[in-house]
Amino acid sequence: MKKLFSFLAIVIALTGFIIFTQTRTKPDRFQTSEVKRQDIKSTVSASGTLSGATTVNLHFQTSGKLFSLNVKAGDSVKKGQFLAGLDALDEISDLNKTQNTLRDKEAALRKVYDDIHLFQYGNGGFGNVGTGNETETQRATRTAAEVAKDNAFDEVKKAQKALGDKSLISPVSGIVLKSDFVPGQNVSSSDTIIQLADKDRVLFEAEIDEADISRVSLGQRVDVNLDAYGGRIFEGEVFGIIPQTRSTQTGAIIVPVKITLLNPPADFISGLTGQASIIIEEAKNALTLPIDAVGENSTVLVQTPRGSENEKVITGVKSDTEIEIKTGLNEGEKVLFSP
Structure with missing residues (x-):
């Protein structure tokens, strides 16, 4: 009899231990979430x-020897900033010569105008320049002087462009991505001297x-x-x-x-x-719940004083983890769900 009681005691102890451990480790079937307001994005x-x-690749318009390079990779530059230049001594000299020629031709033209003015003084003066009151000789002399002045002006523009082709000016505000050449190197018009990111x-x-x-x-x-x-x-x-x-x-x-x-x-x-x-x-300041809290057919299990009740809701914006509740629930209500 003692052995029987001992066996029963062991069985009861083991049964109680199993029930206890299962009760401790078994998670709750449902989790509770409260309806709350927050901004939500899909x-x-x-x-x-x-x-x-x-990305802008900058090239010189002509070949030559690199005289200056004022930037390096990583530098910030402004639109219109001078970045690099070729040796331009010949172009500077040519520009000075053409400018001197232009000044000479402008002076000669002014002399022609003055001569016409003095000749016609008392009969309209400068007002006769380019009119039918000019003599044939005056018109021919004036026209030749004006053409000479215009040609000199065109030569100045050509010289300015030739000098400008020796410079690199930034067309944008940006960052220098590449600047691999060094002064003294010979470069061609096909070489990318500087690369910019706008x-x-x-x-x-x-x-x-x-x-x-x-x-x-x-x-x-x-x-x-x-x-x-x-x-x-x-x-x-x-x-x-x-x-x-x-x-x-x-x-x-x-x-x-x-x-x-x-x-x-x-x-x-x-x-x-x-x-x-x-x-x-x-949606701004919207009522939200975890996505898992909304079941099939847009129903939720609402916790009430009477127990739990199924409630139909209308949903809206859905993020990765939350969903907007447009109608069917109020802020602060608690919902049961199985994650």
Whole structure:
């Protein structure tokens, strides 16, 4: 009999232990979530890189020896800034000569005008220049002087252009990406002396998965998070959708989407990586629940003093984890759900 009681005691102890351990480790079947107000966004997210809207390759218009190079890679430049120049001693000399010739021709023309004026003085003076009151000799002399002056002016313009071709002037405000030559080197008109990234418009090119591209359209707002700036968000706008797919190294098919940054970083660096979240739709101060809390047919299990009751709701904007509740629930109500 003692053995029987001992056996029963062991069985009861083991049964109690099993029930206890199962009760302790078994999680609750339901979780509770409270309906709360918050801003909610539906987005399409993708990685990408920062760049200038355009890349500008600067060449000299003529060949020659590089005399000066005033910038290096990483420098910021302003539109209209002098960047580099070729040896231009001959062009400077030619310009001085043509300018001297122009001054001489202008003086000769003024002398002709003065002679006509003095000859016609008392009968209209300068008012007769170019009129029928001029003599044939006066007209011929004046015309020859005017042509000589115009030709001299044209020669000055040619000399100025020749001298200008010896200089590189920045056509945009931007960042120097490339500047590989050094003064003293001979360069040709085909050599890229300086490469600039346009800083007037900074773009972020996002790689959108082909499955999401139908949701993206021009003008949509974008939040861009650059890896180099931690959690700082840069506002942007969809500027262009490239009508050509590309394959990534992992084999994914993507569509490039260009995003204009509205508040780009002041210390712009081309090639920075980051994440873009294109805002498809959003709701401000909306009632929300976790997505898992809304079941099939848009029903939720509401916790009430009488127990739990099924309630039909109308939903709206959906983020990755939350969903907007348009009607059917009030702020502060509690909902049961199985995650």
